[in-house]
Amino acid sequence: AGLGDLARAFELLKEKLAKEGLFAPERKKPIPPYPRKIAVLAAPEGAAIHDIITVAKRRDPGLEIHLYSTLVQGGSAVSSIIENLNLAQEVGGYDVVVLARGGGSLEDLQAFNAEETARAVAACRLPTVSAVGHEVDFAITDFAADLRAATPSVAAELLVPDKMELRQKIDGLADFLQRGLERLLADQYQELDYGGQRLDELLQRILAKAKENCRYLADRLEDLNPLQILKRGFALVEKDGRPIMSVKKVQKNDIITFRMRDGRADAEVREIYEF
Numbered sequence: 001a002g003l004g005d006l007a008r009a010f011e012l013l014k015e016k017l018a019k020e021g022l023f024a025p026e027r028k029k030p031i032p033p034y035p036r037k038i039a040v041l042a043a044p045e046g047a048a049i050h051d052i053i054t055v056a057k058r059r060d061p062g063l064e065i066h067l068y069s070t071l072v073q074g075g076s077a078v079s080s081i082i083e084n085l086n087l088a089q090e091v092g093g094y095d096v097v098v099l100a101r102g103g104g105s106l107e108d109l110q111a112f113n114a115e116e117t118a119r120a121v122a123a124c125r126l127p128t129v130s131a132v133g134h135e136v137d138f139a140i141t142d143f144a145a146d147l148r149a150a151t152p153s154v155a156a157e158l159l160v161p162d163k164m165e166l167r168q169k170i171d172g173l174a175d176f177l178q179r180g181l182e183r184l185l186a187d188q189y190q191e192l193d194y195g196g197q198r199l200d201e202l203l204q205r206i207l208a209k210a211k212e213n214c215r216y217l218a219d220r221l222e223d224l225n226p227l228q229i230l231k232r233g234f235a236l237v238e239k240d241g242r243p244i245m246s247v248k249k250v251q252k253n254d255i256i257t258f259r260m261r262d263g264r265a266d267a268e269v270r271e272i273y274e275f
Contacts, residue, residue: 131149170217
């Protein structure tokens with residue numbers, strides 16, 4: 001089909017699905033503000049997954065990113081996208097699913113402009129992000145997904161809060177609370193003439209409690225970092241890039257990967273024992 005035909009088909013499908021209410025704002029699922037585990041449907045050797053991992057890991061090194069190797073172009077791309085979208089839902093545990101590919105012509109992006117793909121994205125039980133093409137590119141999945149990102153890199157920026165910025169916000173909030181308490185208690189001191197020494201002791205106790213609460217919040221934030229689990233001697237076991245939850249998922253002679261706090265190791269399954 002020529003580009004003119006593809007463009008007309010794009011607009012007709014967009015109009016059809018819009019009339020059905022498939023793109024309605026009330027259908028959109030909220031995107032989690034602090035995702036810990038993300039599924040990415042992308043070509044394993046493409047720039048899209050590289051960009052997402054680079055940006056996301058810079059902003060939050062403890063974030064889990066699971067790649068579902070997906071065809072993003074060609075006759076089998078639609079079925080590959082739908083199959084992996086369903087698989088991510090079956091595996092579960094993900095905060096959000098990202099459909100990602102780099103830029104291309106309208107013809108190159110046809111898998112993301114297919115009606116079957118759009119309906120599968122809209123029906124997904126998990127929050128979805130469409131990060132297809134360059135900033136000027138639009139795909140039908142952009143409208144069907146819960147969030148559209150102009151590029152894969154932008155998707156990572158939208159999804160993953162910068163951990164350093166988050167810590168700075170917590171510190172800033174603590175300083176704000178401290179200054180507010182100081183002003184409040186100073187006003188109370190002037191109004192009630194409560195007595196300098198007792199008021200100073202009260203102020204110190206309140207400030208100490210506020211600092212204790214801030215330290216607790218910071219410690220809890222660090223505890224939520226999955227890397228802390230690995231530092232305690234645990235390891236994440238994967239096969240073909242996917243987490244293994246049961247021995248039923250492996251067979252003798254399979255190659256499995258152990259991810260630890262400072263690296264990874266591959267091992268061959270010699271025997272399987274079920275408890």
